Amino acid sequence: MTDILAGLNPAQQEAVQAIEGPVLVLAGPGSGKTRVLTHRVAYLVREYRLPPWQIMAVTFTNKAAREMKERLYRLLGEEYRKLTIGTFHAICARILRREAEAAGVSPQYVIYDRGDQQSLVRQALRDLNLDDKVYRPRTMLGYISRAKNELLPPAAMPTETYRQEVVRRIYERYQHLLAENNALDFDDLLLKAVQMFRRHDEVRAKYQRRYPFILVDEWQDTNMAQYELVKLLAGERGNLFVVGDEDQSIYGFRGADYRNVARFRRDYPQARVILLERNYRSTQVILDVANAIIARNAHRHPKRLFTAQEGGPPVVIREAYDEREEGDLVVAEIRRLAARGEARLGDCAVVYRTNAQSRPIEDAFVRGGMPYKLVGATRFYERKEIKDVLAYLRLLHNPYDGIGLTRIINVPPRAIGKKTVGDLIRWATGLGVPVYAALQMLAAAEQG
Ligand SMILES: Nc1ncnc2c1ncn2[C@@H]1O[C@H](COP(=O)(O)OP(=O)(O)OP(=O)(O)O)[C@@H](O)[C@H]1O
Ligand SMILES: [Mg+2]
Secondary structure (H helix, E strand, O other): OOHHHHOOOHHHHHHHHOOOOOEEEEEOOOOOHHHHHHHHHHHHHHOOOOOHHHEEEEEOOHHHHHHHHHHHHHHHHHHHHHOEEEEHHHHHHHHHHHOHHHHOOOOOOEEEOHHHHHHHHHHHHHHOOOOOOOOOHHHHHHHHHHHHHOOOOHHHOOOOOHHHHHHHHHHHHHHHHHHHOOEEEHHHHHHHHHHHHHHOHHHHHHHHHHOOEEEEOOHHHOOHHHHHHHHHHHOOOOOEEEEEOHHHOOOHHHOOOOOHHHHHHHHOOOOEEEEEOEOOOOOHHHHHHHHHHHOOOOOOOOOOOEOOOOOOOOOOOOOOOOHHHHHHHHHHHHHHHHHOOOOOHHHOOOOOOOHHHHHHHHHHHHHOOOOOOOOOOOOHHHOHHHHHHHHHHHHHHOOOOHHHHHHHOOOOOOOOOHHHHHHHHHHHHHHOOOHHHHHHHHHHHHHO
């Protein structure tokens, strides 16, 4: 047996070796899904002698993509660089730059993040004379994002109620402003790629030839647009390998659709379905709790998690009077574990559901004088000074980026007040030109 298969159980080996045609691996947490996917890539390259550049491995977060690259580096060495590994968004962004003309986007396009999108939707509301208390920017962005994830352009939006009709106009205006700024938002990256592959047979055929093998991790988190993209790329041949866990879908709020598991089985009835039920991460006690909870989920393929790690400490539920007491309970428990030598501080992790809940827990750690590391708080790219520098770089690349321009027009202070900027934007909007073009007109008028 080869090294690549050696560290795998029989079900995992079967998944790695099922080469041709669609394969669906359904498995619980910690059952080696990512391990199977990476070993399969290594198997295709080493044993099946596939050129690495013919393989595309897709995942969801940058963190997951990084982890996948590390694992493949360990399996394949430097050769891993020839693989296409990345998030859906990163892979689409690259394809769109290369195929800008077919995709109908500027090759210099910039990508707008959450903050930029908020500014843009606010501008759309101003342009349409709508009240942002009634049509809240966040809510509107939510509608727009969901529509894009379902591949619905503004024209396909429902208009049965007045509100729906307004939402559609906001969406339309928002898209217009994006185009004017040479900008795409995250959802556009997918949407534009799908639209391009649908419309341009020759571009689609080119990418189908380029990537005869496609693998997707965390399949349960794909939305409609991502599903469509993968289907278009896999084409008739459908050497499509997806791994996922219906019970773990965490991205419902951004259009993830665990039903894509069912859809896959319907669209690829010939697909091989492989279940991985052995868990390598947790003790049986923990798995029993998980089984009891997820057994209540509807629409799932029944599977039973088991492990060779018998027993283990019991799962304890404690209820606190309020968030302050909850924080203190957590700190006291960690202190108890450390004192008894059952765990080091670095072995303990505290998980909470939303970021807003971190405060009282942090307070308790500070009160108790216990060191801690907060993961994923304010992200690097969301800090003000970083965003300012990025806005300058974006402007150098694409002067029509109006959001970037208004962000730094007075950074550092140049005595250009909010009112002047507002007048400038209104003037440019009235003329129907980007803000940068309006500035150029002003400069020309002064010189001329
Ligand atoms: N056959 C095996 N033998 C030994 N260890 C294994 C085996 N399969 C998986 N593992 C280990 O189990 C752990 C979980 O594996 P992996 O991350 O691939 O699981 P996963 O199903 O992708 O998890 P998640 O649900 O978190 O995505 C890893 O530490 C991995 O090395
Ligand atoms: Mg995984």
